[in-house]
Amino acid sequence: MYDLIIIGSGPAGNTAAIIASRLGIRAMIIDKARHPRVKPCGGGLTPKSIALSRILGLDLSEVIEHECNEVVVVTHAGSYIMRFKEPMIRVSRRERLDEFMFNEAVNNGVEYINDEVLKVKETANKVEVIGRGGVYEAKWVIGADGAPSRVGRSIGIMPKSNAVALMNIASGNLGINTGDACILDFTRIKWGYAWLFPLSRSDYDVGLGSALKGRYSDLLLSYINELGLKPGRLMGHLIPYRPPNLASTRRVMLTGDALGLADPVTGEGIFQAMMSGALAALSLRSSNPTEYYNSMMANYINDSQYALMVAYIVYGFDSIFLSRFLGVTGFSKAGAVNIIEKVTGGKLTYRDAVKEVVKSISVSG
Ligand SMILES: Cc1cc2nc3c(=O)[nH]c(=O)nc-3n(C[C@H](O)[C@H](O)[C@H](O)COP(=O)(O)OP(=O)(O)OC[C@H]3O[C@@H](n4cnc5c(N)ncnc54)[C@H](O)[C@@H]3O)c2cc1C
Missing domain, CATH: 3.50.50.60 (FAD/NAD(P)-binding domain)
Incomplete structure (x- = not known):
């Protein structure tokens, strides 16, 4: 035994x-x-x-x-380059x-x-x-x-x-000018985002995920097409939360x-x-x-x-209400990089992140 x-x-x-x-x-x-x-x-x-x-x-x-110190965040209110002290995403x-x-x-x-x-x-x-x-x-x-x-x-x-996510390893010459940055695009899919993570040898991990169930193959293929890349084999899986x-x-x-x-x-x-x-x-x-x-x-x-609460803030309040209807987004705020660095670095719990976000909203309001 x-x-x-x-x-x-x-x-x-x-x-x-x-x-x-x-x-x-x-x-x-x-x-x-x-x-x-x-x-x-x-x-x-x-x-x-x-x-x-x-x-x-x-x-x-x-x-x-690949290491991304820069992440391009695409929202309905515009695109922002977020620069981090340490690579935010290592691929x-x-x-x-x-x-x-x-x-x-x-x-x-x-x-x-x-x-x-x-x-x-x-x-x-x-x-x-x-x-x-x-x-x-x-x-x-x-x-x-x-x-x-x-x-x-x-x-x-x-x-x-369970959320659902779909990805593939696409390849070729990227048709947009984002350099070595990773891309997170919140405009492609509801309650989720599309990503592009550069790999070696002109390969890219490109995918999208959402908390809403759906058939997303065509959406992903058209994103890959717009990026000017050749798609690989699409593969999907659950992301349980x-x-x-x-x-x-x-x-x-x-x-x-x-x-x-x-x-x-x-x-x-x-x-x-x-x-x-x-x-x-x-x-x-x-x-x-x-x-x-x-x-x-x-x-x-x-x-x-509390993480779930932040998800509602990001995908509901920010992505749908603020960005789409009012043309503003929390990603453009000065403190956003700092909070993201702390949460992804394990220095801030979501509970404390919620407090910081509420504090920053009440200060700026
Ligand atoms: C498309 C997509 C993109 C993602 N991107 C990211 C990302 O960029 N960064 C990130 O941190 N997370 C990401 N995730 C989430 C991440 O992939 C998972 O959370 C992570 O793999 C979980 O690890 P695990 O060890 O629990 O399970 P898994 O990695 O799923 O490993 C489970 C293992 O169990 C084996 N197994 C399953 N059933 C059986 C069985 N009955 N008997 C014996 N063996 C079995 C499988 O073969 C597998 O080897 C993504 C998920 C998806 C679907």
């Missing part, structure tokens, strides 16, 4: 595996795919993801293909990022088996992981199988909402997308996956790991309600 089985080898599972190996825990990763495998994603890493990877002793520089290709982290775990002694997990069954002192190819046993399980999560469904813990109050049962901890930890404002989920994976593995040092994990996640889950 293993001490720990980690189901899923994305940023959540790999981070959990790296920490487990360092703690000397006998751990195994089960993933239905073999690396390198494709995962639809923008591959954008914010400063807090980089800070966390440094704390974990991971040097991601070999998988980062990776997910197949390379995930393989890099997986290798780190396996080279440190974590075992790996290629199987698809169908469900998990908890008993008083172990968990049975039932896969297509066999049954595996462990004292503890970390569910890091993304969205929709089989592990989550087995234990009855699921995210409350609004986590439930509980992050674990007696022996199973849910992490990353399986728990619905993505940021409802930005769609960012890599940081949250790594952070929760790390906390889940670290919890195994406690006498009651799953309870400890729940208490560690409570603050983040609580803050996600």
Whole structure:
């Protein structure tokens, strides 16, 4: 029997595996795919993801293909170039990022088996992981199988909402003059945005995502066309947000997308996956790991309600009301860069960001 089985080898599972190996825990990763495998994603890493990877002793520089200190934000009220002190978005290709982290775990002694997990069954002192190819046993399980999560469904813990996002790797010579900047375009889709993240070799990660379900292939293809690029294979996936109050049962901890930890404002989920994976593995040092994990996640889950409030401000109040009807946007305000830097750097919670936004509105009003 293993001490720990980690189901899923994305940023959540790999981070959990790296920490487990360092703690000397006998751990195994089960993933239905073999690396390198494709995962639809923008591959954008914010400063807090980089800070966390440094704390974990991971040097991601070999998988980062581009750094954006400048971000062009397109709104109905106009376009703005936001300049940041540190790269706001470091762009990776997910197949390379995930393989890099997986290798780190396996080279440190974590075992790996290629199987698809169908469900998990908890008993008083172990968990049975039932896969297509066999049954595996462990004292503890970390569910890091993304969205929709089989592990989550087995234990009855699921995210409350899902956004949808579509991306592709487009290539060619960019037909607009934004230089090396990343682009976030809030005019293309309701309750979401389109992005362009430069990669190496004239490749671009181009996509769009929205909290509203819909068929967005034509919208994305016309955006790519306007950018003067040649589209690659379009791939879509859910981005679950609004986590439930509980992050674990007696022996199973849910992490990353399986728990619905993505940021409802930005769609960012890599940081949250790594952070929760790390906390889940670290919890195994406690006498009651799953309870400890729940208490560690409570603050983040609580803050996600404020994140939702900010999403309403950005996509409802700013994008629809201010920009479209009044021709102004919060992105053009002097304090916007500062707040964005603090939130994406992990120095400001959404709760405090809401307070700062309200304060700045009342001061300027
Ligand atoms: C189009 C798009 C763009 C995005 N862009 C960004 C971005 O730029 N920056 C950012 O931070 N986030 C972005 N996100 C969100 C981010 O991709 C996710 O939040 C992140 O991948 C979650 O990591 P995870 O480890 O929880 O799950 P995943 O990365 O989904 O990994 C889950 C793993 O589990 C495996 N698995 C699944 N089911 C089973 C099973 N039954 N048995 C065994 N293995 C299984 C899968 O093969 C996979 O390897 C984007 C999402 C989408 C859809």
